[in-house]
Amino acid sequence: MADIKNTQTQGGGGDDAPKKQASDEAKDQANAAFKKQDYPLAIDLYSKAIDIFPTAVLYANRSIAHLKTECVGYALNDASKAIELDKTYVKAYYRRAAAYMALGKFKQALKDFEAVVNARPTDKDAKIKHQECNKIVRKMAFEKAIAVDDTKKAIVDSIDIEAMAVENSYTGPRLENGKVSVQFMAELMEWYKNQKVLHRKYAFKILVDIERYLMNQPTLIDVTIPEDKEFTVCGDIHGQFYDLLNIFRINGIPSEDNPYLFNGDFVDRGSFSVECIFVLFGFKLLYPNHFFLARGNHESASMNQMYGFDGEVKAKYNAQMAEFFTEVYNWLPLCHCLNNRVLVMHGGLFSNDEVTLDDIRQVDRNRQPPDEGIMCELLWSDPQPQYGRSPSKRGVGIQFGPDVTDKFLAKNKLDYVIRSHEVKPEGYEVAHDGKCITVFSAPNYCDSIGNKGAFIRMKGNQMDPKYTTYEAVPHPDVRPMAYANQILSMLC
Incomplete structure (x- = not known):
C-alpha cells in the first residue's frame, strides 16, 4: 500500500467553481440528513453531490452512510473510490477499514489501519484502532493454529x-x-x-x-x-x-x-x-x-x-x-x-x-x-x-x-x-x-x-x-x- 499523509482533499477552481459550489450545497444538505439519522436521504444527496463534482470526501461520506444502512458492499466500494481519488485522504482508509470489519475481513482492515498509523505515528486514536484490530487478527490466527478438526472435542461434550x-x-x-x-x-x-x-x-x-x-x-x-x-x-x-x-x-x-x-x-x-x-x-x-x-x-x-x-x-x-x-x-x-x-x-x-x-x-x-x-x-x-x-x-x-x-x-x-x-x-x-x-x-x-x-x-x-x-x-x-x-x- 502506498504511504499516505494527513492532508485535505482540495476542490476545483476556475470553471469548476460553480459545480463545486453546487456540490458543496448538496453535501451540506446530506450532512444535515446524516446527523438526523436519515441515511437514505443522506445517500441520495451525497450521490447528487458526486454527480455534480466528485471528491474523495463525498465518497468517504457516502461510504459511512451506506455502512449505517448495512449496505457494506457499497460502503467498501465508495471508500476504495475515495482512496483512488486521493491516496492521502486518511478518513477514507478508516471508512474502508470499517467496511472490512463489518464483513469480518479483519486482515484487510488491519492493512488500512497500518496505513493510517504510518501516516499519523503520533495519533493515539489511530494506534488504538490498529491495536484492537490486530488483537482480533492474532486471536483468529491462534485459534486456527490450535484447531484440529478431526480431533477437536465438541463443547457440548x-x-x-x-x-x-x-x-x-x-x-x-x-x-x-x-x-x-x-x-x-x-x-x-x-x-x-x-x-x-x-x-x-x-x-x-x-x-x-x-x-x-x-x-x-x-x-x-x-x-x-x-x-x-x-x-x-x-x-x-x-x-x-x-x-x-x-x-x-x-x-x-x-x-x-x-x-x-x-x-x-x-x-x-x-x-x-x-x-x-x-x-x-x-x-x-x-x-x-x-x-x-x-x-x-x-x-x-x-x-x-x-x-x-x-x-x-x-x-x-x-x-x-x-x-x-x-x-x-x-x-x-x-x-x-x-x-x-x-x-x-x-x-x-x-x-x-x-x-x-x-x-x-x-x-x-x-x-x-x-x-x-x-x-x-x-x-x-x-x-x-x-x-x-x-x-x-x-x-x-x-x-x-x-x-x-x-x-x-x-x-x-x-x-x-x-x-x-x-x-x-x-x-x-x-x-x-x-x-x-x-x-x-x-x-x-x-x-x-x-x-x-x-x-x-x-x-x-x-x-x-x-x-x-x-x-x-x-x-x-x-x-x-x-x-x-x-x-x-x-x-x-
Missing part, C-alpha cells in the same frame, strides 16, 4: 451440567426434571422482563438439549400446516426482547395450536439478545413440531464478535458459553418449506438457476457461513426490482431480480418465497409480483430507524399471506450495540 450448583439465593425459573415446561417459559419471560439472568445451570442445559435436537434435523425442514390451522412467520428480532414479547402479546404465546417460524437474526445489535435466544430455544424445546427456527447471517461467529452477541454472552455468562453458541448455531436449519408451496429462508435466492430443493437438502450446514455458494446465498442475498442479478450491496451473496424468482419457483413447483434480512418501513414488502415477500420483525431497528415491525399469518388451506404491523415498545435504558466490539463503535 465438555459441559458437566450436574456439577453446576444452584445457589440458595437464586429465586428464578427452574427446569422441571431438567425439561422446559409451559410454566418455566412463562416464568422465564417474566424473569427476563425484570432484567434478571437465568441461572447458568439451566442456560447451559437448554443449549445442550437444543444442540442435540438440532443435530438430528435436516438442513431444509418440511413443515405441514393443517388446512384449518394458522401459521405465523416472523423475521429478524435482533435482540429486541421487549418487541418479541409484544409479538406474543399481539399474536398469542406459541403453542401447538399457535405455531411460529422465526426466520433468523435472533441476536446482535439489540442488547437483549441473550433473553431473545433463550426464549426462542426454550419454545423450540417445548414445541419441537410447532415452533421453528432458521439460521440468519447473524448466527455466525464473526457477526457475533462485531455486533454485540459475543460480548453480551460473556458479560452475562462466560466465554465458554459464547463459544458454545457458535457451535449450536452451526446446526440451525437453513430454510423451511411450508406445505410444499412456500420456501422460507433468511436471505434469498441463488447465482445459479439450476438450484433445487434437493440441492439445499444436501448442503453441509455444520460450519461457519462460506463466502459463496448455496449456504452463503440463503443467508445473505437480497431481491432487486430489475431483472437479472447484480453484485450484492452487502459485499456477500447476490441481488436477484423477478425473473430469477420466477425460474426458481417454476423449477421447484413453489408459489412464492418469504425472506427477511432487510429493514422495511412497514415491516414487510411484497416484491416480484407477489412472489418474493420480505418480513422484518424488529420495529424502530437499533432505536433509530423508525420502521414498523411485522409478522405474516397464513392458513393451511389457502397459504395466502396476511400481514400484521406494529410499533416498537419501550425497553430498559440499555442502548443498542452496548456490547458490540468497541472498534466498530469507534469507526461508526
Whole structure:
C-alpha cells in the first residue's frame, strides 16, 4: 500500500467553481440528513453531490452512510473510490477499514489501519484502532493454529451440567426434571422482563438439549400446516426482547395450536439478545413440531464478535458459553418449506438457476457461513426490482431480480418465497409480483430507524399471506450495540 499523509482533499477552481459550489450545497444538505439519522436521504444527496463534482470526501461520506444502512458492499466500494481519488485522504482508509470489519475481513482492515498509523505515528486514536484490530487478527490466527478438526472435542461434550450448583439465593425459573415446561417459559419471560439472568445451570442445559435436537434435523425442514390451522412467520428480532414479547402479546404465546417460524437474526445489535435466544430455544424445546427456527447471517461467529452477541454472552455468562453458541448455531436449519408451496429462508435466492430443493437438502450446514455458494446465498442475498442479478450491496451473496424468482419457483413447483434480512418501513414488502415477500420483525431497528415491525399469518388451506404491523415498545435504558466490539463503535 502506498504511504499516505494527513492532508485535505482540495476542490476545483476556475470553471469548476460553480459545480463545486453546487456540490458543496448538496453535501451540506446530506450532512444535515446524516446527523438526523436519515441515511437514505443522506445517500441520495451525497450521490447528487458526486454527480455534480466528485471528491474523495463525498465518497468517504457516502461510504459511512451506506455502512449505517448495512449496505457494506457499497460502503467498501465508495471508500476504495475515495482512496483512488486521493491516496492521502486518511478518513477514507478508516471508512474502508470499517467496511472490512463489518464483513469480518479483519486482515484487510488491519492493512488500512497500518496505513493510517504510518501516516499519523503520533495519533493515539489511530494506534488504538490498529491495536484492537490486530488483537482480533492474532486471536483468529491462534485459534486456527490450535484447531484440529478431526480431533477437536465438541463443547457440548465438555459441559458437566450436574456439577453446576444452584445457589440458595437464586429465586428464578427452574427446569422441571431438567425439561422446559409451559410454566418455566412463562416464568422465564417474566424473569427476563425484570432484567434478571437465568441461572447458568439451566442456560447451559437448554443449549445442550437444543444442540442435540438440532443435530438430528435436516438442513431444509418440511413443515405441514393443517388446512384449518394458522401459521405465523416472523423475521429478524435482533435482540429486541421487549418487541418479541409484544409479538406474543399481539399474536398469542406459541403453542401447538399457535405455531411460529422465526426466520433468523435472533441476536446482535439489540442488547437483549441473550433473553431473545433463550426464549426462542426454550419454545423450540417445548414445541419441537410447532415452533421453528432458521439460521440468519447473524448466527455466525464473526457477526457475533462485531455486533454485540459475543460480548453480551460473556458479560452475562462466560466465554465458554459464547463459544458454545457458535457451535449450536452451526446446526440451525437453513430454510423451511411450508406445505410444499412456500420456501422460507433468511436471505434469498441463488447465482445459479439450476438450484433445487434437493440441492439445499444436501448442503453441509455444520460450519461457519462460506463466502459463496448455496449456504452463503440463503443467508445473505437480497431481491432487486430489475431483472437479472447484480453484485450484492452487502459485499456477500447476490441481488436477484423477478425473473430469477420466477425460474426458481417454476423449477421447484413453489408459489412464492418469504425472506427477511432487510429493514422495511412497514415491516414487510411484497416484491416480484407477489412472489418474493420480505418480513422484518424488529420495529424502530437499533432505536433509530423508525420502521414498523411485522409478522405474516397464513392458513393451511389457502397459504395466502396476511400481514400484521406494529410499533416498537419501550425497553430498559440499555442502548443498542452496548456490547458490540468497541472498534466498530469507534469507526461508526
